Amino acid sequence: MAGLAHYVFFTLHDSSPEAIDALVNDCNHYLDGHDGCTSFLVGRRTPDLLRPVNDQTFHVSLQVTYESREAHDVYQTHPRHLEFIEKNKPTWAQVRVFDSNL
Structure with a gap:
């Protein structure tokens, strides 16, 4: 069975370094x-990556891959x-x- 890639891009109301760090820490936890x-x-x-193709509208990115769609689906309701x-x-x-x- 093929794996699954799950990418999430978060834009925060508060773009301060402290708010961004808090979300990164919670993602890890x-x-x-x-x-x-x-x-x-x-x-x-x-x-500082400001090429025309770079999306500047998010603060935090999350990239997770799973061995299967089933593993992803279990994660979603964990x-x-x-x-x-x-x-x-x-x-x-x-x-x-x-x-x-994948």
Whole structure:
């Protein structure tokens, strides 16, 4: 079975370094280490990459790959994932999710 890539781009209401750090820390705490996860990366937008093709509208990116669609689906309803959403959703101005089969 093919894997699944899950990319999430967060735009925050508060773009301060402290707010961005808080979201990155919560991503690491709540979203890493789930069963079936084959890679986990979270980071801040690189502000000095200003080519016309660079999207400047997000603050934090999350890139997670799963061994299967089933592993991804379990993650989506896992209590730690749901707690992350509940805690952080008020801080989000926009969230964009891109999922793709690998």
